[in-house]
Amino acid sequence: MQLDITLFGIQMPTLLLIFVMSAVVQILLDRMMSDAGIYNHVWHPGLFRTAVFVCLFAIPCLLIYR
Amino acid sequence: MNANNRRIVSFKIFPWQRTLQEWLSVDAPVLIYMAKSTIAALLALWIAMTLNMPDPRTAIFTVFIVMQPQSGLVFSKSYYRVLGTIAGVGMSLLIMGMFAQDPIWFIGFFALWIGFTTAMGLKYRNFQFYGFVLAGYTLCIVALPVIETPLQVFDIAVSRFSEVIIGIMCATVVSDVIFPRRLLDSLITSEQERFHNVLSTLSDTDSIFAAFDEANPTISRFSSGVVGLNATRVNSSFESGAGQKERQHYAHLNQEYMNLSTTFYSLKSIVHAMKEQERKEVLNALESLYSPVVSVLKTLPDTLLAPEDLNRIIRELLTVKNTIQVQLELDHKRLYESTHSAGEDEFISAAYLIIRLVNELHNHCATYLSLLKHRLSGNASREISRVIQFSTHTDNLLVALAALRGSGVLLLTMVFWLWSGWPYATLTITLAVVIGLLLGTMPSPLDGVKDFFKGAVIALIVAAVYDFYIIPEYTSDLLTLSLLITPVLAFIGWMTTRPKLAIFTFGFVFMFMNQLALDPYYKIEPTKFMESSLAALIGILFGGLAYILVNFWSCSLTQKRVAKILRTQIVRLCDGALNVERSALESTGRDLIQQFSTQGRLNMRSSRLVYEWLLSTLEIGRAILTIRRSIQRLYSHYLHPSVDNAMELIKSYFETPSVSGRDQLLSTLQKSLQELHSSPMPTEIGQRKRVEILIVELTLIRTVLINSETFPLLSEDSCN
Structure with missing residues (x-):
């Protein structure tokens, strides 16, 4: 995949698009986990949340930079 | 041994315990917050510099704007900041693509957008307001600097968006990972309290049966915090765990x-x-x-x-x-x-x-x-299925006034730009728009403008010292730059924890971050620094001028306005839809009063009066709904024409209040009550209950009307 993409004629880094998409996925996942009460069993919910986001963001990034 | 004694003994054993406890509960959170905001800001600076962003200031500025002591507030503000930036950037691309060559259309469209965002900012609560502010002034930041070279707008838009995202990520991650303080905890504490x-x-029997005492704030204590606690609840939804x-x-x-x-x-x-x-x-x-x-x-x-x-x-x-x-x-x-x-x-x-x-x-x-x-x-004993909406009230006049002010200040500064032809006047426009958008919801915007100005001037002095002395003299790389600006960043962090300094801090951060030499390579010139500072200060003055000019709001006008809105509400309840929930009635009323008491310059006496009117309205409104529902379910032979007559009179009295109307209404209510009392009660339990409800509610309306001397007749002028 390319490192830059063109959206409506504007060239922008693919990272930005991946970021926005993983943020959306993260928000949905967060709602679900919070309603399921998963955060009550986690030592540091904030850190856990950040780690989940890092995974969501890093996996597609590694794929395009391979 | 009771708890107190035990505490005293433990204090004797550890004499410093109390001091330590106090330090932990009062001073430590401030220090932690200072450290957190400094770390987040330096992280943002480092990432933005490493990624070669054209303007790392935006990232670090974003950190300070969204940083709050509790994580929930940071998430909420960040969320709306992202949305606002997207809207602003999108609008910049649109407006530059369509009208870059045509000043009249460009300015007209620009003014419409600013007016729209100001109005929406007033209409929406919590940080949604902030999203609209951002949508408004992002247009200034993205579109105005490239007006001569329109094609650059794409680069600026993408980089601005990326920088904002970097700042937001740093602020949210740091605040949620390092010593997180959850908004939910404070929500629980306030709910308990x-x-x-x-x-x-x-x-306490006296709280109801003792005489009214102006100095005894039982009533205000019993009614405060509804709107505020709702805001906390909304913002805490961004946190994990709730x-x-x-x-x-x-x-x-x-x-x-x-x-x-x-x-x-x-x-x-x-x-x-x-x-x-x-x-x-x-x-x-x-x-x-x-x-x-x-x-x-x-x-x-x-x-x-x-x-x-x-x-x-x-x-x-x-x-x-x-x-x-x-x-x-x-x-x-x-x-x-x-x-x-x-x-x-x-x-x-x-x-x-x-x-x-x-x-x-x-x-x-x-x-x-x-x-x-x-x-x-984890097992609630009550099944709560009904979702309660906290309805808000938006006063169209206040919104129109705000829109007029927003567009007005933009047009004024645009005229200044066209007339002077000064390249830095774009900064004047930006500052004036920011002031016009951001301080509009404050109780006294003019004082806010003064604070902002003071903060800006002091920031300019500090920034000048950094730009022309410290940075060129002592920095050689990113590490030394970070070390040198750390004291100021920590100081800004400390100022944010002081509620009294809120606007001052905002002015300071805005100006400091605007003027500090944080470019990827050092390129500060004294002339540019002086000119842009002057332009920004002129912008603040223009913003203040707008608040002086478009400001004909007064205490008695507020009273009249509130009374009129409350009256209209009752009239609407008399013949409108029956499916109005009591919760909607209550929350709308409280939001209305909250809005007017911050905007409407009420004094102590008149704000108490206005609050009393609200409660009378709520009581009468609720009674009207109950009566109408009972009438609907009552068999026709139990219905009395005098009840319908009374309802008609209530409606017409609240449409056009007059002393004679009040007397007539009271006597009609009395008459219909007598009729209900004297006629035989239905034998069926359901029907009987409804007639009883009619009697009780009509009696209540009558009592409230007799007791409420100032509403809706406005017989007392409490503004003087």
Whole structure:
């Protein structure tokens, strides 16, 4: 995949698009986990949340930079 | 040994314990917050510099804007900042693509957008307001600097968006990972405090039956914080750990609290009226009706409530309700056995309100117990299925005024730009728009502008020292730059924790970050620095000018406006849809008062009056809805034309209030009550209940109308 993409004629880094998409996925996942009460069993919910986001963001990034 | 003694002994063993505890609870959070905001800012600077962003200032500025002590606030503000930036950037691309060559269209469209965002900013609450502010001024930041070279707008738009994202990520991650402080915890604490407050107020007979005392703030204590607590609840939804169920519990508690405070106030004002007429016998009867509630609540411990205590209270309240009902019938017969006399109405209304108060208290306790259980074991005892919306009121006149001011200040600064031809005037426009957008919802915007100006001037001095002395002299790489700006960043962090310095800090951060040499390579020139500083300061002055010019709001105007809105509400309830929920009525009213008391320059006396009007309106509005619902379900042969007549008169009285209208309405209400009393009661239980409801509610309306002397007639001018 390319490192830059063109959206409506504007060239922008693919990272930005991946970021926005993983943020959306993260928000949905967060709602679900919070309603399921998963955060009550986690030592540091904030850190856990950040780690989940890092995974969501890093996996597609590694794929395009391979 | 009781708890106090134990504490004293432990203090003797560890003499520094109290000092340490105080330090931990008061000073340590401030230091932690300073460290957190500094770390987040440096992280943002480092990432932005490493990624070679053209303007790392935006990232670090974003950190300070969204950084708050509690994570929930940071998430909420960040979320709306992202949305606002997207809208602003999108609009910049659109406007530059369409009108870059055509000044008239460009300025016209620009002014419309700024007017729209200012108006929307006023319409929406919480940080949604901030999203609109950002959508407005991002247009200035992205579109104006490239007006000569329109094609660069794409680069600026993408880089601006990336920088904002970097700043937001740094702020949210740092605040959620390092020593997180959750908004939900403060929500729980305030809910606990409020619940205890309710119980202690209601367990004191004097809080209802003692005379009104201007100095005794029972009423205001019983009614504060509804809007604020709702905002906290909304913002806490961004945090981890607050399930939907828990948030629904909070919404219900807030709603029940509003109902309780309305009932409490109505009861108190009826009692007050009786006190003035010195009707001791009736008052004693009412007090003895209420005394079982007091004796139940008095048994509660002062410390934190356990679910078992609450369970017991809830059971006892149910029994108390039945006792009161029986007692009421006995008292009624004893006091008014022979004929229908003048004071009977008030007695029935007050007794009915006591029963309603007990009912609502019972509900409130049950919901609170359910929340406690949910928090302790995850099993709520109450199934809450109904979603309560906190409705808000938007006053079109206030919104129109704000839009006029926003567009006006933009056009004024645009004229200044065209007239002077000064390249830096774009900064003037940006600053004026920021001031016009951001301070519009403050109680006294002019003072805010002054604070902002002071902060900006001091920031310019500090930035000058950094730009021309410290940075060129001592920095060689990113590390030294970070070390050198750390003290100022920590200082800004400290200022953010001081609520009094809020606007001053904002001015300081805005100007400091605008003028500090944080470019990927050093390129500060004295002339540029001076000119852009001057342009920004002129912009602040223009913003302040807008608040002086478009500002014809006054105390008496606010009173008239509020009274008119409340009257319209009642009129609408008289003939509008029947599916209005009491919760919508209550929250809209409270939001309305909150809005006007920050914007409308009310003094102490008049804000108390306005609050009383609101509560009368809520009581009358609720009664009207109940009456209409009962009429709908009543068989036609039990209906009395005089009730319909009374409803018509209520409507016309609130449409055009007059002294003669009031007299006529009161006598009609009296007449229809007499008719209801004298006609035979239905034998069927359901129908009988509805007729009783009609009597009670009509009596209540009549009592409220007699007691409310200043509304809707506005007979007193409390503004002088």
